[in-house]
Amino acid sequence: MSRPEGAGTSPGGTPARLSREDVVHVARLARLSLSDEEVELFTAQLQTVLDHAADVAALDLAHLEPSSHPIPVENALRLDVPRPGLDRDEALAMAPLVEDHRFRVPRIGEAP
Amino acid sequence: MSSAHETAAAVRSGSRSAREVTEEALRTITARDGDVHAFLTVLADEAMARADVIDAAVSAGEDPGALAGVPIALKDNLCTRGVATTCGSKILEGWRPPYDATVVEKLRVAGAVVVGKTNMDEFAMGSSTENSAFGPTCNPRDLTKVPGGSSGGSAAAVAAGFTLLGLGSDTGGSIRQPAALCGVVGMKPTYGRVSRYGLVAFASSLDQIGPFATSVADAALLYDVLAGHDPLDSTSLPMASPPAFETIEKGVDGVRVGVCTDLIDGCAPDVQARVRQAAEALAAAGAEVDEVRVPEFAYGLSAYYLIAPAEASSNLARYDGVRYGLRVDAEDAAAMNTATRTAGFGAEVKRRIMLGTYALSAGYYDAYYAQAQRVRTMVMRAFDSAYASFHVLLGATAPTTAFALGDKVDDPMAMYMNDVCTIPSNLAGHPAVSVPFGTGDDGLPVGVQVLAPALAEPLLFQVARVVEAAA
Numbered sequence: 318m319s320r321p322e323g324a325g326t327s328p329g330g331t332p333a334r335l336s337r338e339d340v341v342h343v344a345r346l347a348r349l350s351l352s353d354e355e356v357e358l359f360t361a362q363l364q365t366v367l368d369h370a371a372d373v374a375a376l377d378l379a380h381l382e383p384s385s386h387p388i389p390v391e392n393a394l395r396l397d398v399p400r401p402g403l404d405r406d407e408a409l410a411m412a413p414l415v416e417d418h419r420f421r422v423p424r425i426g427e428a429p
Numbered sequence: 430m431s432s433a434h435e436t437a438a439a440v441r442s443g444s445r446s447a448r449e450v451t452e453e454a455l456r457t458i459t460a461r462d463g464d465v466h467a468f469l470t471v472l473a474d475e476a477m478a479r480a481d482v483i484d485a486a487v488s489a490g491e492d493p494g495a496l497a498g499v500p501i502a503l504k505d506n507l508c509t510r511g512v513a514t515t516c517g518s519k520i521l522e523g524w525r526p527p528y529d530a531t532v533v534e535k536l537r538v539a540g541a542v543v544v545g546k547t548n549m550d551e552f553a554m555g556s557s558t559e560n561s562a563f564g565p566t567c568n569p570r571d572l573t574k575v576p577g578g579s580s581g582g583s584a585a586a587v588a589a590g591f592t593l594l595g596l597g598s599d600t601g602g603s604i605r606q607p608a609a610l611c612g613v614v615g616m617k618p619t620y621g622r623v624s625r626y627g628l629v630a631f632a633s634s635l636d637q638i639g640p641f642a643t644s645v646a647d648a649a650l651l652y653d654v655l656a657g658h659d660p661l662d663s664t665s666l667p668m669a670s671p672p673a674f675e676t677i678e679k680g681v682d683g684v685r686v687g688v689c690t691d692l693i694d695g696c697a698p699d700v701q702a703r704v705r706q707a708a709e710a711l712a713a714a715g716a717e718v719d720e721v722r723v724p725e726f727a728y729g730l731s732a733y734y735l736i737a738p739a740e741a742s743s744n745l746a747r748y749d750g751v752r753y754g755l756r757v758d759a760e761d762a763a764a765m766n767t768a769t770r771t772a773g774f775g776a777e778v779k780r781r782i783m784l785g786t787y788a789l790s791a792g793y794y795d796a797y798y799a800q801a802q803r804v805r806t807m808v809m810r811a812f813d814s815a816y817a818s819f820h821v822l823l824g825a826t827a828p829t830t831a832f833a834l835g836d837k838v839d840d841p842m843a844m845y846m847n848d849v850c851t852i853p854s855n856l857a858g859h860p861a862v863s864v865p866f867g868t869g870d871d872g873l874p875v876g877v878q879v880l881a882p883a884l885a886e887p888l889l890f891q892v893a894r895v896v897e898a899a900a
Contacts (some may be wrong), residue, residue, distance in 0.1 A: 333796075340783065347742060347786045348749075348767045349779055363784055365842045366734055367797075373731040373804050374796055383802030384809060385662070386634050387620045387858025388883060400562035407527045413756035420751050425762045 335364045431646040433499045433593040434674075437540070440498035443487050447480035447498030448456045451542050458544065466566045467576075467586040470513055471545040473701070476500070478848035479542045486540075492538030495654055501536060501594040502586035505546040507555055507638070508627035509533055516629050517551040517561035517579075519753045520748050520773030530627020531659045532596060532638055539654045543590055547582025551775045552745065553603055553631045555579050556847035560777045567834065570612055570873055574831035577607030577847070580641070584611040589643045594651050595641035600632050601733050602826075602851025604639045605863040609826035609876020612865045614648045614893070615641050617851075619883045620858030621666035623652075624659030632740035633664075635733075635855045645864060645897045649674040649890040656886070666884075671733050673887045677894045681714050684892060685819045687721035692824025692850045692878065699869035700825050707866050707877040708823055712898030714727040721819060725804075725811035728792050731803035735788045735797050736844055736856075741778075742785030748773060780841060809857045816882045821892050825850050826863035826876035850878060860886050862893045866900045 340360045344351050351359065405418060414421040431439075439445035455473050462468055486493040503509065506516045508526035510533075515521045529537075536543065550560035558566040558581025569589035576585040580597025584607035587595045597604040599617035602659045608615025616639045623638045630636065637859040640651035656670035688708045691703050712718040750756035750769030757768035774782070788797040815822060827847055837844045854861040860883070863876035877896055881889035 323774055326856075333793075337788075339787070343783045343787045343790065344779075346790065349774070349782065350767050350768050350771045351779075355779075359780060359783060362780060362841050363787070365847070366784060369842060370731040370735055370797065373728050373735070374800055376728065376800070376804065376807075378800065378803035378807060381737060381803040381806045381810075383799050384805040385802060386810070387805075387856065388666070389518070390666065391799040393660075393665075393667070396618045397658055399751075401526060408752075410527070411524055412752075413750060420497075422762045423749055423759065423765050 333367055335360055335367060430576065432644055433496065433620060433642060433665065434650050436499050437497045440483065440487065441492060443507055445498070446582060447483040447542060449546065450498050450603045451480040451500055453793050454544050454592055455586060461589060462591065464567065464570050465497050465500065465585050465589050466564060466571055467547055467582045467589060467591060468545040469515060469548050469563055469582070472512065472543060476542050476544045483540050483542070494538060495650065496536065497540035499541050499594055500544045500592040501541045502545055502547045502592040503533065503543055503584050504580050504583050504597045506542040506549060506598060506629040507533060507596060508629065509543070509546065510799065511801035512546065514629070515563070516547065516553070517549040517563060518773065518778070519562045520769070524754050526627070528627060531624035531661060532655050533627065534879070535654055536869070541594070544602055547586055547595065548582070549582055552629070552741070553579040553598055553776050554602055554741070554777050554781050556602070556606055556844050557837065558582060558607070559834065560775060562775055568611060568831045571831065573833055574873065575610065577610035577827070577831065579603040581607045582617060583641050584608050584613055587611070587613045593643065594647060596638060597641055598628055598636055598638050599855065600635045600737060601855050602848040604641065605861060605876065606827045606847055606852050608863040609874065610740055612874030613643055614645055614861040614862065614864055614897070615639070616648050616652060617854060617860060618652060618656060618814040618886060619666070619860045621664050622670060622860070622886070623655045624662040624665050626659055626661040628743040632737040633744060634740060645890055645894045647677060648862065649677050652886065653770055671887055673854060673890045676887050677890045679891045681711055681716040681892055681895045684821065684888070685715045685814055686711050686716045686718045686892070687819035687822045688718060689721055689723055689815070689822045689824045691723050691726045692822070692857065693869070695849065696825045696828040697869065700827070700829060700875050703866045703875040704823065704877050707896050707899065711895055713821070714895045714899070721815050721822065723811050723815050725807050727851045727854055729808050730845065730849050732801040732808070733852045734784070735801035736805065738781040738785030738884055739798050740785070740787045742782045742789065745778070745782055749875055754897060777841070805856045807852055812853070812857050812859065812882070820881070820888060824878050824880065826878040830869040830871055830873035830875060832834060859883050860889050862889055864893045864896045864900070866896060
């Protein structure tokens with residue numbers, strides 16, 4: 318995956334500039350709705366964090382593999398023996414809305 | 430109250446009843462938690478019922494376990510069957526989990542008495558417990574100061590003498606930093622040593638549950654109860670866990686201690702002075718003490734504040750208003766998701782979700798997230814190099830003593846800087862412990878941090894015990 322022109326930080330370059338539009342876009346991806354004041358505030362605050370991260374972005378680490386976990390544990394297996402799972406009624410008991418033993422949600426997508 | 434191991438011994442022998450110990454804890458909470466606000470939920474009836482079960486077992490000649498009758502406080506991100514578990518968030522207000530976390534089950538088997546669920550920064554995101562949706566916790570040593578965070582409620586409960594033991598979770602320092610600020614012992618085990626089953630996830634590759642106590646011995650006693658393989662957590666280490674409690678008095682003769690200047694030099698002068706004194710005490714006790722530089726640690730903070738938010742943005746996607754927790758209705762499902770999350774999450778959680786979403790988004794993934802993961806590899810290798818010459822490392826836990834409530838809430842980066850000394854151990858998955866060591870110029874507690882390689886918990890506790898004895 319390549320970076321857009323000017324994004325992130327190149328060695329010796331300047332930190333990424335975060336725009337209001339970036340923050341609105343990211344909030345939409347994260348399913349959050351922000352007021353104008355929040356957009357203003359978060360743009361400045363997230364920029365501060367990204368500025369601080371510029372030291373990391375500037376390092377030449379191409380020789381290192383990324384680590385997603387500290388201690389590798391592979392193939393956590395167990396015997397393929399059936400055992401009881403979470404009871405259906407218990408699983409549904411904390412749901413905001415239930416109908417016919419199912420989670421009830423508002424309509425998904427456009428009305429026909 | 431005496432120590433947890435003495436209390437358990439007294440209850441097991443029948444010389445003290447669990448009921449009496451539990452009543453005393455509940456009385457202390459009633460008298461003073463109005464000022465401290467360590468607890469979100471106090472389980473008075475449940476605790477008394479448990480105490481009676483333990484006393485009945487003793488009367489029947491059964492052994493109720495290593496923590497018999499010992500009161501304990503649980504951070505409110507540990508699932509307790511049928512008991513509210515909020516994570517300090519409005520989005521989980523009123524949620525009662527259908528199962529117990531593995532650690533909660535282990536505590537029950539060991540005879541501990543859970544007296545309540547403690548306050549925390551929302552979803553463990555913070556270093557002061559001010560990000561709780563239910564108001565801040567105050568530091569019992571000085572009520573105008575923060576207790577640290579995110580496990581500030583459990584640290585405060587132990588520091589205030591409400592309970593002898595507490596459980597917290599540590600993703601970037603959330604056990605060790607509040608332990609330092611409240612003047613108690615707080616320990617993060619090796620990643621995978623303690624099951625995360627039933628711990629509400631923040632950043633899954635970093636989160637680890639660990640003990641709070643008033644002494645190193647009690648922390649080791651509780652750690653021994655928590656540690657061990659759990660098939661319900663696929664990252665749980667499939668190996669036996671050697672006990673730590675029985676070897677804590679082994680001393681440090683011949684132990685090579687690296688005084689890590691990169692975990693000291695950026696700290697306040699009074700904190701630096703205490704760490705230097707702890708190093709001298711270790712040398713006097715027979716350790717081989719020398720300085721070590723690990724400049725790679727300087728990049729840990731930035732890497733952490735990309736990795737942890739990235740994982741959080743994925744983990745917290747589950748709060749969608751469908752299966753549990755808050756729902757704010759709207760015309761369609763997507764709008765309902767957005768309305769629910771907007772109303773349910775506080776500012777810091779939103780900030781981290783957005784930071785993580787940004788770091789994972791197309792075009793920025795390599796520059797930020799993958800790069801941070803390479804820094805993680807770099808930090809792990811730097812630890813390996815240091816541990817080629819030393820058995821353990823020594824540094825500060827937090828850069829300063831407890832700061833004033835309200836001081837850093839409006840400056841996220843200043844708040845994040847609190848974690849600079851604790852983050853490397855999370856990135857590498859290593860165990861580390863904060864031990865109280867004197868006070869700063871303001872008379873507030875200072876914590877000295879001992880760091881050890883993966884799986885070296887018994888040695889970690891031995892060294893911590895010598896530091897404690899010299900404090």
